[in-house]
Amino acid sequence: xxxxxxxxxxxxxxSDGETSVVTKVRPQTKRPPLYKVMLLNDDYTxxxxxVHILERFFGLNHAAAFEIMLTVHKKGLAVVGVFSxxxxxxxVAQVMDFARRHQHPLQCTMEKE
Ligand code: TYC
Numbered sequence: 001x002x003x004x005x006x007x008x009x010x011x012x013x014x015s016d017g018e019t020s021v022v023t024k025v026r027p028q029t030k031r032p033p034l035y036k037v038m039l040l041n042d043d044y045t046x047x048x049x050x051v052h053i054l055e056r057f058f059g060l061n062h063a064a065a066f067e068i069m070l071t072v073h074k075k076g077l078a079v080v081g082v083f084s085x086x087x088x089x090x091x092v093a094q095v096m097d098f099a100r101r102h103q104h105p106l107q108c109t110m111e112k113e
Contacts, residue, residue: 033112035088036079039072039095040107047073049104054080057094082113 037058039050047069054065058081071078083091088110099106 032084034082035085035110036113037081037083037088037091037108037110038077039068039080040077040109041072041075042105042107045099045104045106049099049102050106053095053098053106057091057098 039053050069050072051062051065054060054068055062058065060068060080068078068080081088081091092108092110095106095108099108
């Protein structure tokens with residue numbers, strides 16, 4: 001665990017008019033933000049292609065991949081994973097690049113959780 005230095009707002013004025021700094025440390029418990037990666041439905045990308053993407057880039061087994069693909073198909077979108085900013089960016093880029101190379105209009109986006 002890491003500790004933050006005292007803030008300027010931690011200054012205190014004593015009865016003698018002198019300013020001192022409160023040096024009590026605060027544990028820094030903030031976790032890095034997480035990002036949802038989502039797939040969006042469209043009318044043209046083949047179902048099997050979406051299942052393949054979910055297996056290949058998100059490590060899902062066939063049954064789980066098929067289920068999420070169907071959710072996207074029926075509801076319009078679904079969260080396919082939650083990652084750090086850098087990992088989410090990488091997943092989105094991998095999916096978008098793979099879809100573009102196969103000339104499918106599949107869209108993948110990320111959003112802060
Ligand atoms: N709606 C597509 C179809 O009927 C299938 C599909 C599912 C497309 C999920 C995109 O993210 C998607 N072929």
